[in-house]
Amino acid sequence: MxxxxxxxxxxxxxxxxxxxxxxxxLEAYAQTHPDDVIRRLNVFEAELPDFGKLHAEAKFAPYFQEDLTPEHLAAWAPVLELIAAFDKADKIVISCPMWNYSVPWRLKLYLDCLVQPGRTFGYDPAKMLHIGLLRNRPVQLLLTRSSTMPGDPNDFQLPYLKFIMTSIGLADVRALSAWQTTKYTPEERAAYVARFEGEAREAASTF
Ligand SMILES: Cc1cc2nc3c(=O)[nH]c(=O)nc-3n(C[C@H](O)[C@H](O)[C@H](O)COP(=O)(O)O)c2cc1C
Known part of the structure; x- marks a missing residue:
């Protein structure tokens, strides 16, 4: 499965x-993979760890050879659960609007929880490079933005998501970007969005 x-x-x-x-x-994908299980996590609806002081301390405790207090451990447990739920997946789909050239803050919070030293990435001192610790698997990005065209030097959404996934070991990142999503009349926009839905269905055929 x-x-x-x-x-x-x-x-x-x-x-x-x-x-x-x-x-x-996902509908197109499910038609050709009826036995696969699709789990959905909306970062605005899900309860996410409120990453703050205790989490930032717990993140680097191993580096500073500090013991975690019961308070740290309680704060850290949901972070480990979030990582486990991510790592359980064989394939990842991320749908994401651009917010101020980057990703919405709730997705940034999710990624701040996901990206942890010793868990999802390590460090190779010889090469002075971060290395991904998770097994490689396909990631499909489905991105939207209004005026910021794909390839714009101020696009910190697509390059950021690609880099973050690669940095934790998921190097097979595919991306589909829809832009000018706010430009047209409702009728024109419906046709425009339908075009990207068609491209999404096509992308699903090779996922
Ligand atoms: C808070 C906020 C910030 C935005 N910032 C940008 C931006 O920097 N560049 C851009 O092209 N569009 C920006 N947009 C427009 C959205 O990316 C665009 O409307 C997108 O299609 C929304 O996707 P959604 O309908 O899936 O939420 C922003 C929208 C919001 C709500």
Missing amino acids: VDILHISASPKGERSTSERMATAF
């Missing part, structure tokens, strides 16, 4: 373009 984790980063539900792309992608 193949386990798919869909991480959704728009709070807009059915009105979300990235969510619509993900629905098109």
Whole structure:
């Protein structure tokens, strides 16, 4: 059984373009992989660890050879659960709007929990490089943005997500970006979004 984790980063539900792309992608995928299990995590709806002082201390405690207090351990447990739930997946789908050239803050919070030394990435002192510790698996990014075109030097959404996934070991990152999502009349926009839903369905055929 193949386990798919869909991480959704728009709070807009059915009105979300990235969510619509993900629905098109996953429906097409499910048609050809009926036995696979699709888990969904919307970062605006899920309870995520409120990453703060205790978490930042726990993150680097092994480096400073510090013991974790019961308070640290209690704060850290949901972070480890989040990593385990991610690592359980055989394939990852991330649907995500651009917010101020980057990703919405709730997805950043999720990634701040996911990316942990000794758990998801390590360090090779000889090469002075971070190395991913998770097994490689396919990641499909389904991204939306309004005026920031793919390839724009101020695009910190696609390059960031690609880099973060690669940095923890997931190097097979595919991306589909829809842009100018706010430009048209409702009718024009429907046709425009349908075009990206079609591209999402096509991307699903090789996922
Ligand atoms: C808080 C916020 C910030 C945004 N920042 C950008 C931006 O920097 N560049 C851009 O092209 N679009 C930006 N947008 C527009 C969204 O990326 C665009 O409307 C996208 O299609 C929304 O996707 P969704 O419907 O899946 O939520 C922003 C939207 C919001 C709500």
